[in-house]
Amino acid sequence: MADYDVDTILKGIFDTNEPDWKPADKIPLIVKEIEFLKADLKTFLDSSEYDIDSVVKESTEITKLSKALVEDMEKCKTEIEDQTMAEILKSIENHDMISKELERVNFALDIVCDVLQCGKLVKEFEEGRQAQSYSRAVEAVYDLLQYLDLPVEGFKCLDLHVNTKHTAQLILDRLLHDLFAEWGRLISWNVKPGTKKTIVTITLNFDESMMAVDVVNALEKSKHLSQKVSEFAQALLKDVLVPIINKDCTVFAETDELMTVTINHKPNFRPPYDEVIANLRLLFHYLSNKLNIEYYRDNTIMKMIGKEIHVEFSDILVKDCLIDTIPNNINDLQHYGRITSEIENFQLFLCLVKFFPREGYSILQYVKNIDVLFATKSSQHFLETARAIMLKDLSVTMSIGVESIPEEPVKKQDDGPAKEALKLLDKTIPKSLFYFPRCMISKSAQELLDLVMMMMEQAVQCSDVVCKKLYNTARLVFELYDAVVPYHHEDYLLTIPQYVALFHNNCMYLAHNLQTLGDKWLILMEGREMDYPISFIDLVQKMRDLGYKHLIIHMQHQRNQILDNIRSSDLNCIVVKDVLSENAEAAVRQCLRQLQLLKNVWIGVFPVNVFTRLMGTLVNMFAEELIHRVCTVEDISMEMATQLTEMYTLVVQKAPTLFQKPSDVETHVKSWIKLQELIFVLGGSLKDIENHWKDGKGPLAVHFRTEELRNLIKALFQNTQIRANLLSKIK
Structure with missing residues (x-):
């Protein structure tokens, strides 16, 4: 029964390969199979162990x-x-x-x-x-x-x-x-301002009593304690701490509860750091005794005040006081440790009185940048000193330079490229480049140069940061000279010849030293590596131009005075007069006096060659103006010619005395011979003029243009056959 397969039985009965089958044919097969199954089931039940019934x-x-x-x-x-x-x-x-x-x-x-x-x-x-x-x-x-x-x-x-x-x-x-x-009773302050002094009184009635602690706790619970402490802290900073740092103050504890701070109003006064620290110690000691009462979990009023203002206070203290303790020279910097020790002790004191936090804060942070601060301080000091020197009177003078260039003995040189190079150097670079001519300069110019030398000597002893800063400061000194001296001494430079001469010499002297200042600096810096060039050569021409500029302005001023004197006299209207009035000669004499005054002021101040060139320029301009006055006139009377001869002869007599050597007038006054020839023409005859003409080869032909001489003859002499003959020869 268990192995009975219905599908297999059905497939055997119904053969799919059989093409034609009928149901009647299959029924007997099915009935037979059913009967078989019944018999098999009965057999199974009979042999079963269960009682089916x-x-x-x-x-x-x-x-x-x-x-x-x-x-x-x-x-x-x-x-x-x-x-x-x-x-x-x-x-x-x-x-x-x-x-x-x-x-x-x-x-x-x-x-x-x-x-x-x-x-x-x-x-x-x-x-x-x-x-x-x-x-x-x-x-x-x-x-x-x-x-x-x-x-x-x-x-x-x-x-x-x-x-x-x-x-x-x-x-x-x-x-x-x-x-x-109650808070106002515990903490109160009063500021009483005045013209000469301001008095600040602080009254603290805090004590160990439960009443004071109770008031503080009550303010804390009402969330108003921070506000009240902040008001007191800000008033303390503004009215007491900042004045103690910046002004002359006296701090005095009148009683255990009363502190008086007297602020004296002194202009341009800055108290020394040790006095500031002493006053601050007195003040904070007083505050600590009264405000360090613990009211809640190690909290005190002093701590709250410190938390409120200690950063701002420290910044002001460093900026307005401690920075000033940084020295401006290398010698004092080496002993700066003593000052930092005092500052460190003061910081420890502020920590003990619970104004500063015990860890994580220090007012000595600025010392980490001591090189930068020292460089800035030194630079500021040197610039201020330089400016003070520049404001000094230029007329306080000293002699400088050499009378003549010394002849150096010829040194024996080994044969080779070095000898040839030195020979070439001697040929191309004049010895005068390394010598400054004898003249007068302002002592302030030498002081300024000495100051720069001091900066250089100090710079080479310092770190690279300081050295670079001082090098830039040295350059700034000369740029400051350009800005300060002409402005401060402007009135003198416009009106006083000696000032102009000294200022010119100062500029030339500074420029002369600037040529080699960079090399001196580099020699002292030998062995140190620098990431920047050191040179002052670019400032040389700027300094020279500064001296030239003001000298030229003054020369123009002197020229204008001479021209104004001449043009305001009858020499300006020769053409309409037959005889010159006395003002013509007075104008000429005034010009000569002006030139004589310049000589008295300038000689010995300017180098000899500079004085000679300047005087030659002014005298030549004066002579050309005198010549021009005559050569442009169409008619000159005999009386006027005589007057002109006398006046111009006076110029010829006086002009050589304006120079250190009378012979310099012939070398440096281009119109000198022409003026003398003009005097000759004014007082001479047609025959004399013809002799000086010499068929275009005489001195008149050399110094006068043909048209000028013809016009002069026409103005002086009447129209005669002799004049016509002479004029026909002058072509």
């Missing part, structure tokens, strides 16, 4: 019991639906009523609890006030207000809530008013 009987009884059970369940269901369900619905209704009643009770209970809590806090406030404890009273009022800000539902609708909150706010305002008054 008993099983069938038991199954029938179980079926009957099941049906009876179903009927009982149906009856139970009907009974539940008819009776129990009604009772359940009634119970649910009762539960809802009870829940709503409970909610009403809880609602009322919450309101009653809030009312009781408010009453409790009001009672605590009254107890704190009776005990004279501001902290307990403040805590109770704040708790009450906080409780009223978050009430249970319905409490806000009660008049009690509004009245209680209003009352609590009034109580708090009155309480804060009393607290602020």
Whole structure:
């Protein structure tokens, strides 16, 4: 039975390969198979170990019991639906009523609890006030207000809530008013300004009593302590600490509670650092004794003040006081450790009085950049010193330079490229390049140069940062000279010849030294690597141009004076006069006096060659103007010719005396011979003029243009045959 396969049997009966089959043919086969299966089933049941009949009987009884059970369940269901369900619905209704009643009770209970809590806090406030404890009273009022800000539902609708909150706010305002008054009693200050001095008084009534601590705790709980401490700290910084750092002050403890700070108003006064530190020690010692009362977990008023202003105070102290302690020379810098030790001790003191935090902060941070600060300080000092030198009187003079270039003995040189190079150098570079001619300069110019030399000597002893800064400062000194000296001495340079001469010489002397200053610097810096070039060559021509500029301006001024003298006299209107008035000769004499005055001022001040060239320029201009006055006239009377001859002869007599050597007039005055020839023409005859002409080869032909000489002859002599003959020869 277990191995019986229905599909296989059916496939055997119904052969799919049989083309035509009929159901009637297959039925007997199926019936036969069924009968076979029945016989097989019977055989199986007969041989089975189970009592089939008993099983069938038991199954029938179980079926009957099941049906009876179903009927009982149906009856139970009907009974539940008819009776129990009604009772359940009634119970649910009762539960809802009870829940709503409970909610009403809880609602009322919450309101009653809030009312009781408010009453409790009001009672605590009254107890704190009776005990004279501001902290307990403040805590109770704040708790009450906080409780009223978050009430249970319905409490806000009660008049009690509004009245209680209003009352609590009034109580708090009155309480804060009393607290602020107590704070004012504990800490107070007064500033009494005056024209000569300002007096600041600080009164601290803090002590170890519970009352003071209670006031501080109350302010802390009311969140107003930080504000009050901040106000005091800022006033302390502004009215006391900053003046102590910047002005002359006297700090004096009148009593244990009263401190007086007297600020004296002295213009341009900066107190020394040790005096500042001494005054600050007195002040902070007084503050520490009164304000270091611990009120909450190691907190003190002094700590709060320090937290508020210690950074700003330190910045001001460093910027306005301690920076000034940095020296401006290398010798003092080497002993700067003594000052830093004093500053470090002062910082430790501020930490002990709890003004500074114990760790993580130092007012000596600026020392880390000591090189930069020293460089800046030195640079500022040297520039200020240089400017002070530049403002000095230029007329305080000294002699400088050599009279003549010394002849150096010829040194024996080895044969080779070096000898040839030195020979070439001697040929191309004049010896005068390395010598400055004898003249007078202002002592201030030499002082300025000495100052730059001092900067150079100090720079080579310092670090690269300082050296570079001082090198740039040295360059700035000469640029500052260009800006300061001409501006400060402007009036003198426009009016006083000696000042112009000295200023010119100063510029030339400084320019002369600038040529080799860079090489001197490099020699001292030998062995050190630098990432920047050192040279002053580019400033040489600027300095020379500065001297040239003001000398040219003054020369133009002198020229204009000479021309104004001549043009304001009858020499300017020869053509309309037959005889010159006395003002013509007076103008010529005035010009000569002006030139003589320049000689007296300039000789010995300028180098000889410079003086000679300048005087030659002015005398030549004067002579050309005199010549021009005559050569442009169409008619000159005999009387006027005589007058002109006398005046021009006076010029010829006086002019050589204007030079250090009289012979210099012939070399440096281009119109000198022409003036003499003009005098000859004015006083000579036509025959004399013809002899000096010499058919175009005489001195008149050399110094006069043909047209000039023809016009001069026409103006001096009447139209005769002799004049015509002479004019025909002059072509």
